[in-house]
Amino acid sequence: MDVTPSAPIGPPAxxxxxxxxxxxxxxxxxxxxxxxxxAGILRGDGIFERFLVIGGQPRHFEDHLVRMARSAQDxxxxxxxxxxxxxxxxxxxxxxxxxxxxxxxxxxxRGPEDQGTPCAYVLGQELSxxxxxxxxxxxxxxxxxxxxxxxxxxxxxxxLLGAKTLSYAVNMAAKRWAESxxxxxxxxxxxxxxxxxxxxxxxxxxxxxxxxxxxxxxxILDSIxxxxxxxxxxxAGWDVSRQDLTVDDLFEADGVWLSSSIRFARVxxxxxxxxxxxxxxxxxxxxSAAS
Amino acid sequence: MDVTPSAPIGPPAxxxxxxxxxxxxxxxxxxxxxxxxxAGILRGDGIFERFLVIGGQPRHFEDHLVRMARSAQDxxxxxxxxxxxxxxxxxxxxxxxxxxxxxxxxxxxRGPEDQGTPCAYVLGQELSxxxxxxxxxxxxxxxxxxxxxxxxxxxxxxxLLGAKTLSYAVNMAAKRWAESxxxxxxxxxxxxxxxxxxxxxxxxxxxxxxxxxxxxxxxILDSIxxxxxxxxxxxAGWDVSRQDLTVDDLFEADGVWLSSSIRFARVxxxxxxxxxxxxxxxxxxxxSAAS
Numbered sequence: 001m002d003v004t005p006s007a008p009i010g011p012p013a014x015x016x017x018x019x020x021x022x023x024x025x026x027x028x029x030x031x032x033x034x035x036x037x038x039a040g041i042l043r044g045d046g047i048f049e050r051f052l053v054i055g056g057q058p059r060h061f062e063d064h065l066v067r068m069a070r071s072a073q074d075x076x077x078x079x080x081x082x083x084x085x086x087x088x089x090x091x092x093x094x095x096x097x098x099x100x101x102x103x104x105x106x107x108x109x110r111g112p113e114d115q116g117t118p119c120a121y122v123l124g125q126e127l128s129x130x131x132x133x134x135x136x137x138x139x140x141x142x143x144x145x146x147x148x149x150x151x152x153x154x155x156x157x158x159x160l161l162g163a164k165t166l167s168y169a170v171n172m173a174a175k176r177w178a179e180s181x182x183x184x185x186x187x188x189x190x191x192x193x194x195x196x197x198x199x200x201x202x203x204x205x206x207x208x209x210x211x212x213x214x215x216x217x218x219x220i221l222d223s224i225x226x227x228x229x230x231x232x233x234x235x236a237g238w239d240v241s242r243q244d245l246t247v248d249d250l251f252e253a254d255g256v257w258l259s260s261s262i263r264f265a266r267v268x269x270x271x272x273x274x275x276x277x278x279x280x281x282x283x284x285x286x287x288s289a290a291s
Numbered sequence: 292m293d294v295t296p297s298a299p300i301g302p303p304a305x306x307x308x309x310x311x312x313x314x315x316x317x318x319x320x321x322x323x324x325x326x327x328x329x330a331g332i333l334r335g336d337g338i339f340e341r342f343l344v345i346g347g348q349p350r351h352f353e354d355h356l357v358r359m360a361r362s363a364q365d366x367x368x369x370x371x372x373x374x375x376x377x378x379x380x381x382x383x384x385x386x387x388x389x390x391x392x393x394x395x396x397x398x399x400x401r402g403p404e405d406q407g408t409p410c411a412y413v414l415g416q417e418l419s420x421x422x423x424x425x426x427x428x429x430x431x432x433x434x435x436x437x438x439x440x441x442x443x444x445x446x447x448x449x450x451l452l453g454a455k456t457l458s459y460a461v462n463m464a465a466k467r468w469a470e471s472x473x474x475x476x477x478x479x480x481x482x483x484x485x486x487x488x489x490x491x492x493x494x495x496x497x498x499x500x501x502x503x504x505x506x507x508x509x510x511i512l513d514s515i516x517x518x519x520x521x522x523x524x525x526x527a528g529w530d531v532s533r534q535d536l537t538v539d540d541l542f543e544a545d546g547v548w549l550s551s552s553i554r555f556a557r558v559x560x561x562x563x564x565x566x567x568x569x570x571x572x573x574x575x576x577x578x579s580a581a582s
């Protein structure tokens with residue numbers, strides 16, 4: 001019987017660290033961690049952050065801690081303090097035995113409904129093949145209605161429009177819808193025609209020497225990867241601007257990208273139509289990677 | 292030192308049954324069940340149902356199985372078949388050791404992201420004190436903007452407007468917002484002024500001898516408790532109707548209720564203003580309980 005040497009050997013690398021009151025505790029990643037009555041599972045009631053680790057360095061980790069604290073405030077959840085997260089991340093970094101580049105999540109749920117004790121953990125995982133492919137080859141995207149007008153978040157904080165909660169079912173459904181249409185991802189559009197964000201990313205366009213991305217006030221997550229890219233791009237001579245975009249603006253741009261902490265991917269196809277070649281792609285991908 | 296005899300003794304009753312391929316497995320309810328990388332937790336990607344058990348009888352269980360199958364289709368999730376759920380529910384019923392009346396949940400997540408094996412379980416819990424209180428004393432409610440117009444769901448299935456997913460963070464935030472305003476619950480209103488639903492319930496009003504509740508096509512969960520109540524009320528001589536309601540309609544009704552599988556509660560206060568006494572409350576509460 002033949003052996004297939006290219007088949008993956010064993011399960012993918014993973015690392016799991018639970019934040020206990022006494023300090024970080026390494027837990028076997030394949031073993032159960034959350035109780036069945038955790039509000040994080042029954043209600044999607046919790047928050048998270050996700051970022052890359054490259055060569056042992058978590059990228060923009062402190063920025064993610066700051067954003068996590070904002071999300072915690074939005075959902076009125078008491079999460080462990082920054083030092084507890086730093087200790088848990090250090091433990092995860094020390095225990096990782098996989099690739100040079102990987103994904104790290106900080107997760108905090110509200111915990112079992114009658115207890116009020118959050119369940120907090122750090123989860124390290126390998127990057128999926130699709131992330132690698134999409135960085136290289138770009139993505140086809142469909143625009144999907146988000147159903148709401150822009151700017152609603154300020155007056156309706158209960159809609160949690162800028163919070164990074166565990167309630168991502170709509171984002172996942174949008175991705176599945178896109179895939180059922182032969183695309184890779186979705187960009188949400190407000191009922192006023194204003195571009196919001198990708199299902200798990202922010203939108204960036206180039207217009208001549210200018211980079212534009214929608215402001216968080218539209219009702220979207222405050223993107224750390226875009227903030228970092230814009231700082232780096234400005235230093236490299238680009239004009240950068242936060243302003244409303246429309247679907248027409250995407251079609252008329254020199255380049256369109258989806259930017260998240262995990263990938264910077266060029267949009268090569270929008271609603272079935274090919275987009276220009278984005279001559280600045282290599283430069284911006286490099287700036288994003290170095291930012 | 293005095294002993295307080297009314298203090299609860301021990302942890303609240305609970306029962307947990309995992310749906311395994313070989314059949315239902317009783318699991319200690321306080322032990323961890325879900326992996327840290329389950330999409331149900333990382334993405335709120337899963338579905339659930341919840342209903343009462345009274346005197347050993349799960350209420351409207353078959354209706355909930357049908358609705359769960361619809362939610363599963365909405366999120367493209369392969370959940371265990373009806374017989375597997377029936378066996379697990381039977382195991383939970385047999386193992387319950389708490390009050391005569393309790394709450395049962397059917398939960399199914401998408402499972403660990405790289406495995407595609409759903410995690411399915413039945414969770415039995417005691418009813419909270421607030422459920423009991425609200426059935427008796429009614430609720431104060433605030434209306435909150437849902438941000439979207441009615442009827443959007445048909446054209447935008449990725450918004451999952453009629454699916455009962457685990458992504459309930461907005462519903463929970465709406466409840467917390469209501470509580471911060473001194474109320475008990477929230478009713479969502481569409482951007483077109485049409486009443487949608489409570490944060491975890493449906494809305495019913497009485498207008499003379501007529502009961503009205505919004506149709507599911509507004510963009511809301513298809514309420515089993517309202518369907519059952521309407522059947523019982525019609526047999527008792529009420530006219531029943533599914534039609535759009537506005538906030539003004541709520542103020543002008545003889546009575547307003549929040550109806551879910553867990554509680555039928557009169558709304559006595561809406562946006563800080565007292566509502567009429569709802570002379571038909573006792574009759575409708577009895578019809579709801581018997582339906």
